[in-house]
Amino acid sequence: MKAAFFDAVATPLRIGVQPDPAPGPDEVVLRVAGCGICGSDLHITEDPAPFGIGAGFVLGHEIAGEVVAVGAEVHEFTPGDGVAVVPMRGCGRCARCLAGDPARCAQMVLIGGGYAEFVTVAARQCHKLPPAVALADGALAEPLAVALHCVVRAGVKPGDRVAILGAGPIGLLVAFWARRMGALHVVMADLHTHQRARALALGATDFALSGDRLAENIADLCGGPPDIVFECVGKRGLLQAAVQAVRLQGKVVGVGLCVGGDEWDPFIALTKEIDLIFAVFFHQRNEFGVALDALAGGLPQQIVTDRIGLTQVPQVFESLRRRTTQCKVLIQPELS
Numbered sequence: 001m002k003a004a005f006f007d008a009v010a011t012p013l014r015i016g017v018q019p020d021p022a023p024g025p026d027e028v029v030l031r032v033a034g035c036g037i038c039g040s041d042l043h044i045t046e047d048p049a050p051f052g053i054g055a056g057f058v059l060g061h062e063i064a065g066e067v068v069a070v071g072a073e074v075h076e077f078t079p080g081d082g083v084a085v086v087p088m089r090g091c092g093r094c095a096r097c098l099a100g101d102p103a104r105c106a107q108m109v110l111i112g113g114g115y116a117e118f119v120t121v122a123a124r125q126c127h128k129l130p131p132a133v134a135l136a137d138g139a140l141a142e143p144l145a146v147a148l149h150c151v152v153r154a155g156v157k158p159g160d161r162v163a164i165l166g167a168g169p170i171g172l173l174v175a176f177w178a179r180r181m182g183a184l185h186v187v188m189a190d191l192h193t194h195q196r197a198r199a200l201a202l203g204a205t206d207f208a209l210s211g212d213r214l215a216e217n218i219a220d221l222c223g224g225p226p227d228i229v230f231e232c233v234g235k236r237g238l239l240q241a242a243v244q245a246v247r248l249q250g251k252v253v254g255v256g257l258c259v260g261g262d263e264w265d266p267f268i269a270l271t272k273e274i275d276l277i278f279a280v281f282f283h284q285r286n287e288f289g290v291a292l293d294a295l296a297g298g299l300p301q302q303i304v305t306d307r308i309g310l311t312q313v314p315q316v317f318e319s320l321r322r323r324t325t326q327c328k329v330l331i332q333p334e335l336s
Helices: 039-046 136-154 169-180 196-202 214-222 238-245 266-272 284-297 299-303 310-319
Strands: 002-006 014-017 027-036 062-070 082-085 118-122 126-128 161-165 185-190 206-209 228-231 251-254 275-278 304-308 328-331
Touching (some): 002 310, 014 310, 027 082, 027 136, 039 310, 062 118, 062 136, 082 136, 126 284, 136 228, 136 251, 136 299, 136 304, 136 328, 161 238, 169 185, 169 196, 169 299, 196 206, 196 299, 206 214, 214 238, 228 238, 304 310, 310 328
Parallel strands (some): 185 206, 228 251, 251 275, 304 328
Antiparallel strands (some): 002 014, 027 118, 027 328, 062 082, 082 126
């Protein structure tokens, strides 16, 4: 089968071939219908050591596909089923896994493999797609569930004033959920206005350009300093910007993957007595199912700007390292 391989830092991904996979007893093989390119994939290829990634690794954890083979112990799926994949693979036996929360399993592994024609996953990682969700679009369930978990962690409630730093896919989906949780103001902030129309369509009530007066601009658009600020980029300095923007005794939620450390002054956070919260992954049994239901409604699919085949992956992946007008790119191997 064809796949896009990571070889080394500062080297574009490479299209190559490897043997077709076979399922283990508790596994299924999927023909990949869609796999999203995630911002964390870009981070991983710039600093692979913390993630245990080496040459020959196949990225891709936002996966949906068709079951083509099942292991001997798998009875809940049959070839032809369309599924979305939860990329956190836990042991399947501990209390966390049995409670539907493999992200908190001590043996959890964040799988890759989606930048390929086929991928093998544990059957317990799969959820059947609702009939109304196109097979490739099932890949959006993962980022949609991540954004839902952020909003749940923050405790967004009706009437809240919310600001979101970063108009990438996760930031946009946080806006989607925040409005549906009843937030009165949802202000998106970004360095560029490329995603302004998309942000407003998904639920943002206004859009601010990042800059020296970011906190003041957000306060003007929110009708006062926001109750909650989500940092959805993962760049140095943005936690500090979020702390400066939030109200007294408000909440700052760290969502973006900032690898290599950050620099910020906790004195402002202390004097404001803020709550600093971090959010990662999601609850498989609860939040992932809710995300699939939302996909059936169709609106979250607006984050998709490009659908590409495998042969286009190296070029598009490199373009995403720079600021572009693209938002969520879906790899659909059948387009190759």
